Amino acid sequence: MITIKTLEEIELMRESALIVSKTLGMLAKEVKPGVTTLELDKMAETFIRDHGAEPGFLGLYDFPNTLCMSPNEQVVHGIPNNTPLVEGDIISIDCGALKNGFYGDHAYTFEVGEVAPEIKRLLEITKQSLYVGIEQFKAGNRVGDVGYAIQKYTEDNGYGVVRELVGHGLGREMHEDPQMPNYGKRGRGKKFVDGMVVAIEPMTNLGTKDIVQLNDGWSILTKDGKASAHFEHDVAIVNGKPEILSTFKYVNDALGIVTDVEDKYRAKPYGA
Template structure:
């Protein structure tokens, strides 16, 4: 069952989403060769709690940490550890926070130092596919329209689209209806209506779409051990159009990146 949100609830969700955004922005300049994902995880937990929220992932389904940290061939759900990041790595950081009873949840894949050109292109295409999907999250469209758009954009460029892991509705629980696959057929699935809030999150592989799972029961990797990228935003449907509740602005500010990619999806400029 889809749970629509009032404008007041959406503003509470925006607050939670922005705590996640600020957490990722805080981490961005610290993602350097030699740092461990466990060190970054500890910083994130402290930051989230200092902002009056709870880590959204810690303890959720018994997950042991604040962040899902997935380097290189890991797609999602990687567990932070003591292995230092290296020059040329990529690292997907998926973060959640809960405040005022509502969750925020989004993700960004970072390069560690200089990364290979084909990997940089994977990251750029995956991030752009997120906005291609968001464009289809509008009144009258259906779940399949978003999935189709992401799938076509990425597969046309030769990448593999993960099937087993999907985006989702979000609200008072982390995962609500509807599921939001990154593949699909136009005109299929549940219809979008005002008040819906979803997490759209392409997970795109440099090689095969197939995946495997580590014995830890969490970490998902590409079956061919080629890199994977993951980007995610929380998006509300307001007056028939998509509006971002999360933002990459704090990441871009920290890294000195200038872009207007989010402007059309934002109701205001964040401080």
């Protein structure tokens, strides 16, 4: 069942989402060769707690850490460890926070030092596909419209779209209805209405769309061992239109990226 949020609840969700956004912005300055994902995980837990929230992933479904840390060929749900990142890696950092009874859930794939041009393009296309999907998350459209838009954009650029893992509704629970696949057919699925909040999160592979799971019960890898990218935003429908509750502003500030791509999806600018 889809849970519709009031405007007041959406504002509380924005608070949770922005704590995650600020956490990712803090981590953006720390992602570099030599750092371990476990060190980054501890930084994130401290940061989230210091900002009046609880780590959203820690203990959820018995997950052991604050962050899902998925390097290179790992798609999502990687467990932080003591292996240092190295030059040329990429690392998907997926983070959740719980505040005022609502979750934020937000992800970004970072470059570690200089990465190969084909990897950089994979990240650029995956990030852009997120906004292509968000554009279709509006009243009157359906789940399939978002999935179709992401799939077409991604596959037209030559990449594989993961089928087994999807975005989802978000609210008092980390995972609510509806499921939000990154593939689909236009006009199919649940109809969008005001007050819906979802996490849209394209997961795109450099090669095949097929995946495998490690014996740890969590880590998902590409079947062909090629790189995968993952970006995620929390988005609400307000007055019929998509409004992004999370933001890459803090990541962009840390990395020196100048862009206005999110401006049209925000009711007002976010402060520092």
